[in-house]
Amino acid sequence: MGGTIDPAPRDRKAALREALETVRVGAWNWNIRTGDIVWDEEMTLVLGLAPGYFDGRIETWRALVHPEDLPAVVTKAEQALSRGGEYSVRHRVLRPDGAVVWVEARGRIVDGPDGRPDRMVGRLWETTETRAAMDSVGRALQHMSDGFLAVDSDGRILYANARAQRLLGPSEGLAGRVLWEVPAVRAPGLEARCRDAAADQVAQGLDLTSPADRRCYHLRIIPVPDGLTVYLRDVTEQRAREARRATEERAAAERTARIGGLTRALAEALTVQDVVNAVAQRLLPLFGATGLIVEAVGPGGESTVEAVGYPRSYVDRLPDRPENNPHDQVLRERVPQFVESPAELEARYPGVGAFAALGGKSAWAFLPLLVSSGRVVGGCVVSFDRPRHLDGAERGLLIALSGLVAQTLERARLYDAEHHRAQQLQRGLLPRALPLLPAVTAAARYVPASGSMLGGDWYDVIPLSGDRVALIIGDVMGHGLSEAATMGRLRTAVHTLAGLELPPDELFSHLNDLVSDLGDDFYAGCLYALYDPATGSCVLARAGHAPPALVTPDGTVTLLDLPANPPLGAATPPFETTETVLPAGSLLVLYTDGFVESARRDLDAGVQQLAEALTAAVSSAGTRDGLKEPGQDEEAERLDALCATLTAALLPEGEQTADDAAVLIARIHALPADSVAAWTLPEGPVAAGRARAHVRRRLAEWQLDELSVTTELLVSELVGNVVRHANGPARLRLVRSRTLICEVADGSLTTPRIRRAEDTDEGGRGLQLIAALSQRWGVRYTADGKCIWTEQPLPEPSGT
Numbered sequence: 001m002g003g004t005i006d007p008a009p010r011d012r013k014a015a016l017r018e019a020l021e022t023v024r025v026g027a028w029n030w031n032i033r034t035g036d037i038v039w040d041e042e043m044t045l046v047l048g049l050a051p052g053y054f055d056g057r058i059e060t061w062r063a064l065v066h067p068e069d070l071p072a073v074v075t076k077a078e079q080a081l082s083r084g085g086e087y088s089v090r091h092r093v094l095r096p097d098g099a100v101v102w103v104e105a106r107g108r109i110v111d112g113p114d115g116r117p118d119r120m121v122g123r124l125w126e127t128t129e130t131r132a133a134m135d136s137v138g139r140a141l142q143h144m145s146d147g148f149l150a151v152d153s154d155g156r157i158l159y160a161n162a163r164a165q166r167l168l169g170p171s172e173g174l175a176g177r178v179l180w181e182v183p184a185v186r187a188p189g190l191e192a193r194c195r196d197a198a199a200d201q202v203a204q205g206l207d208l209t210s211p212a213d214r215r216c217y218h219l220r221i222i223p224v225p226d227g228l229t230v231y232l233r234d235v236t237e238q239r240a241r242e243a244r245r246a247t248e249e250r251a252a253a254e255r256t257a258r259i260g261g262l263t264r265a266l267a268e269a270l271t272v273q274d275v276v277n278a279v280a281q282r283l284l285p286l287f288g289a290t291g292l293i294v295e296a297v298g299p300g301g302e303s304t305v306e307a308v309g310y311p312r313s314y315v316d317r318l319p320d321r322p323e324n325n326p327h328d329q330v331l332r333e334r335v336p337q338f339v340e341s342p343a344e345l346e347a348r349y350p351g352v353g354a355f356a357a358l359g360g361k362s363a364w365a366f367l368p369l370l371v372s373s374g375r376v377v378g379g380c381v382v383s384f385d386r387p388r389h390l391d392g393a394e395r396g397l398l399i400a401l402s403g404l405v406a407q408t409l410e411r412a413r414l415y416d417a418e419h420h421r422a423q424q425l426q427r428g429l430l431p432r433a434l435p436l437l438p439a440v441t442a443a444a445r446y447v448p449a450s451g452s453m454l455g456g457d458w459y460d461v462i463p464l465s466g467d468r469v470a471l472i473i474g475d476v477m478g479h480g481l482s483e484a485a486t487m488g489r490l491r492t493a494v495h496t497l498a499g500l501e502l503p504p505d506e507l508f509s510h511l512n513d514l515v516s517d518l519g520d521d522f523y524a525g526c527l528y529a530l531y532d533p534a535t536g537s538c539v540l541a542r543a544g545h546a547p548p549a550l551v552t553p554d555g556t557v558t559l560l561d562l563p564a565n566p567p568l569g570a571a572t573p574p575f576e577t578t579e580t581v582l583p584a585g586s587l588l589v590l591y592t593d594g595f596v597e598s599a600r601r602d603l604d605a606g607v608q609q610l611a612e613a614l615t616a617a618v619s620s621a622g623t624r625d626g627l628k629e630p631g632q633d634e635e636a637e638r639l640d641a642l643c644a645t646l647t648a649a650l651l652p653e654g655e656q657t658a659d660d661a662a663v664l665i666a667r668i669h670a671l672p673a674d675s676v677a678a679w680t681l682p683e684g685p686v687a688a689g690r691a692r693a694h695v696r697r698r699l700a701e702w703q704l705d706e707l708s709v710t711t712e713l714l715v716s717e718l719v720g721n722v723v724r725h726a727n728g729p730a731r732l733r734l735v736r737s738r739t740l741i742c743e744v745a746d747g748s749l750t751t752p753r754i755r756r757a758e759d760t761d762e763g764g765r766g767l768q769l770i771a772a773l774s775q776r777w778g779v780r781y782t783a784d785g786k787c788i789w790t791e792q793p794l795p796e797p798s799g800t
Contacts, residue, residue: 028107030058030120032081037061046103046126048095066092066100072156072176079154081117084109090127102128147217147232155179155194155228164232167210167217179230184212185219197221198228207235258282262401266408272296272304275412279405280308284382287394291361291383293318294369294405296413297331297376304413309383314359325352330366331379336399337366341387363388365398369406377410425454429488434461436632438737439469439533440588440666443639445647447661449594454484455660456524457592458491462498465778465789467533467671467737470498473590473664474526475545477567486522489514490568494528501780504528504541508568508575512543515569523569527590533671534735536584541577543568546596546607551587555618557611584670587642589614594659595650606650613649617642639665671737678733681719688719691732695742702736706795710773711742714790717770718744721788725750728785739775739791747785 026043030036035058044051047064054060065073069091080087087107092100107122147164151157155178160168168174168184180191187208197204204221216239220231265278276294284292291309295318307315321327326337326349339345340363346353356364361383369378380402390398427446434442442461449455456476463469472494476483493514497507507528515524525544532538540548540560544567547559563576582588589610596606643663651661677698681687692712699708715732721744722730728747735741752767770777774790781787 025123025125027123028105028121030107032117032119033112035059043124046124047093048097048099048101050096053096064093064095066094068092068175075156075176077120080107080109080120084117087120087122101126147230149179149230149232150227151179151194151230152227153198155191157182158227167212167232184210185217185232186211190219193219194221194228197223207239255286258286259401263404266404269408269412270415272409272412272416273306275405275408276306276308278408279380283401283405284308287382287390287398288384288388289365289382290385291359291381293327293381293383294378294409295327295380296378296409303378304416310359310361317355317358322349322352322355324349325355326364326366327379327381330368331376334368334370334374334376336368336395336402337364338390338395339364339366340389359383360385362386365390365395367398367402369402369409371406371410377406377413380405425484429484429491430458431460434636435463436636437461437463437469438467438671439531439669440471441632441635441639441669442471442664442666443636443643444662444664445640445643447595447647447651447657449479449657449660454481455479455594456483456487457594457660457662458487459590459662459664460491460494461664461666462495464498464530465501465780465791466741466743466787467735469531469533470494471529471531471588471590471664471666472498472527473545473592473662474524475592475594475662477523477525478521479659486515486518486524489518490524490526501778503577503781504530504539505573505575505577508541508543508565508571509573512568512571512573512575518569523567525567525593529588529590531582531588531668533669534676534733536581536668536670537579538582538588538668539577539579541565541575543571543575546591546593546603548591549587549589549611549614550582551589551614551618552583553585555615557614557618559607559611582668584668586668587614587618587639588666588668589646590664590666592660592662594657594661595647595663597659598651598655598657609650610646613646616649617645635667639667671735675736676733678731681730681732683723683729685723687723687730688716691715691719691730691744694732695734698734704736704740704794707740707792710792711740714742714770714773714792715744718742718788718790721752722746722748725752726785736794739793741789741791743787743789745782745785745787749781749786751779751786752788 024042024046026039026046028037028039028043031038036056037054037058038056039054044054062070062073073089073091076087076089085108087105087109090102090104093103094100103124104127105122105124107120109117110119110121112118144161144163147167148159148161149157149164149168150159156176157174157179160174165174168182174182180186180194185208187206190206190208193204193206196202201223203223206219206221207216208219209216215234215236218233218235220233222229222231259282262278262282265282266275269275269278272294276292279294280292284290291307293305293307293310293315296304296306305315305318307318326339326345330337339348342353342357342362345356345364363384363386365382367380367382368376369380371377382398430446431444434444440461444459446457446459456478457474458476459473461469461471474487474490476486476490490511493511494507497510502510508526511524511526515522523544525542527542527545527548528540529548530539540562542562543565547562549557549559551557560578560580562578565571565575591610593603593606596610597603598606601609643665646663646665647661651657677694679691679694681690692715695711695715696708699705699711711734719730719732726746726748731745733741733743733745735743770790773792775793777788777790779786779788
């Protein structure tokens with residue numbers, strides 16, 4: 001048989017002994033608790049010690065470790081004790097004969113019976129030749145142009161070449177230190193990059209600026225077995241070139257973007273202020289400018305000045321600027337002027353420097369704004385906080401852009417004039433001021449649409465007899481001059497119909513006929529509330545309109561549930577109404593759909609947002625104080641502030657709105673119980689006498705005796721009229737308010753009318769007497785008849 005015959009066991013043992021004699025490996029056992037070390041004879045041979053030199057103490061062993069390597073040896077031992085696992089370290093040993101050798105030691109922890117570390121056992125062998133080879137490599141690394149570091153798996157520095165030492169510090173201060181804790185390279189993310197490179201075995205890169213020399217270095221982190229190698233390259237100049245190139249590219253891109261943005265913004269600008277804002281936001285940053293003045297000159301020579309970056313006091317003084325100034329020269333000669341410093345300004349235009357200094361600027365570009373026909377439509381001043389020289393390219397760009405600004409400014413000036421006239425017409429159709437009434441204190445806010453189109457939103461507060469009051473708000477659907485005119489007609493019609501004391505459903509029937517007669521394309525939404533402070537009752541009707549919100553004195557916000565009648569012009573009478581009792585001190589909030597509806601929310605979401613805004617307002621301390629009963633002037637101011645709060649919440653400033661909006665807020669007041677007196681009178685002639693007696697006693701209680709005679713005459717005539725011409729028992733009511741109100745009601749629908757009585761007529765002078773004795777009088781219809789009322793002024797308080 002053929003084959004290989006294994007050597008004898010004796011020969012294998014001899015080969016192993018030869019290997020052990022060639023590479024000597026010592027064994028050691030360190031008692032952690034006592035500090036004693038026991039090692040074998042091979043340890044003595046490896047370390048080159050004389051027999052009996054080592055006394056078994058840890059201190060004797062540490063004295064053999066090279067002083068430069070001792071910190072790393074101690075650190076490794078402490079880490080093995082605290083973390084567990086393997087102990088591994090390479091270091092130098094100083095033999096007693098003065099020789100230095102490199103050794104490598106490896107060991108592990110052995111726990112005692114109590115589970116705590118008891119001993120560390122391990123082996124040690126000489127690595128001087130291996131280290132010599134590494135030193136040869138190290139000498140080559142020392143002369144690298146880049147910094148080089150060798151780092152172990154825990155991030156501790158094992159080696160640093162000369163280039164790295166110049167950045168990080170001498171090698172004796174680096175050995176054993178954690179790389180990312182060295183101040184010279186401490187940077188956010190370095191530790192994470194090192195750990196990622198070691199975990200993923202993928203090279204990582206990182207730029208950092210050294211606090212030592214403020215230069216930029218690129219760290220290339222490459223994973224190797226048992227650690228990392230790190231290369232440091234000075235890339236300061238390279239990064240500076242890249243940064244300059246990137247800055248130039250960004251500046252060019254930004255300039256292009258700003259010019260494009262300026263073009264778009266000017267195309268969208270409607271008003272002169274829009275033009276100024278667009279130029280300030282888009283053009284000034286192109287040149288580092290900080291101030292802008294735009295003057296638009298009208299056909300008649302009138303001018304409009306808008307400015308950015310200047311004190312208001314300086315802008316107000318611009319019309320009084322010195323005569324010999326560059327701005328006026330530019331408007332006359334149509335040639336741009338560039339002034340680089342205050343000294344140049346004073347030299348070229350004596351006496352102007354002091355005035356210009358009030359604006360706080362130090363360099364200026366004065367540009368005429370010329371349209372394509374060559375006509376000057378204004379002037380533009382671009383200014384700088386510091387002296388500034390504009391090169392030829394910058395001056396050319398400014399001149400070119402000024403032509404674009406001029407075209408937009410001309411269009412904006414015409415728009416401003418048209419928009420101003422439209423707003424004047426719109427506001428002229430609304431109440432100039434709301435009346436202060438005993439029954440309600442009201443405030444309103446109207447916000448026109450963002451465009452120039454006229455809207456049809458309107459509101460009104462109409463005082464009626466018996467201290468009753470009508471609150472109305474409406475919206476003519478659509479935009480334009482015809483819709484605004486329709487709004488004016490409706491408001492006039494409501495005043496007339498309310499003055500006739502028509503109930504809300506009948507009033508809506510007449511308004512519906514009016515809108516229908518205007519054509520098939522006209523529709524209007526409307527909400528009408530008729531409040532009686534004597535009873536607290538309120539009759540409401542709505543047609544194509546959102547329901548009102550009610551804020552009770554305790555701060556609860558609710559939306560009143562009213563029947564939803566179709567819009568005026570599309571409805572078929574009768575209209576449904578709702579009667580409810582409003583608590584005294586409540587807020588009734590009426591609003592148009594433009595107030596709650598927008599492109600970003602539908603009507604339901606807007607109504608909900610209004611309710612939330614009201615809740616937030618009434619929950620604040622100031623609004624809770626507003627639920628008290630201050631004077632009417634103060635109350636009106638608080639309600640106006642609430643209108644402003646709601647407007648800011650639902651119509652933020654700067655937001656484009658496609659529809660105009662209106663809100664009307666009324667504080668509900670009740671007449672005091674002791675200011676109202678009512679009686680049912682007997683039938684027949686005795687009714688007049690009984691009525692005079694009631695009046696006499698009540699006026700005495702109210703300390704209004706001086707009105708007693710006149711009031712008795714009025715009551716006698718009114719009650720006598722009922723006895724002679726009406727049906728059913730008469731009812732008498734006196735109300736003490738801003739005036740003394742006297743009401744006599746009966747069951748007849750006959751309307752009394754004043755007629756001229758001849759000298760020979762025995763009757764027909766009763767209503768003439770009533771008209772002569774009262775401040776106002778009138779008739780209103782009730783559910784079961786009619787009521788004739790009179791008002792008399794109260795006497796002036798004594799001492800006034």
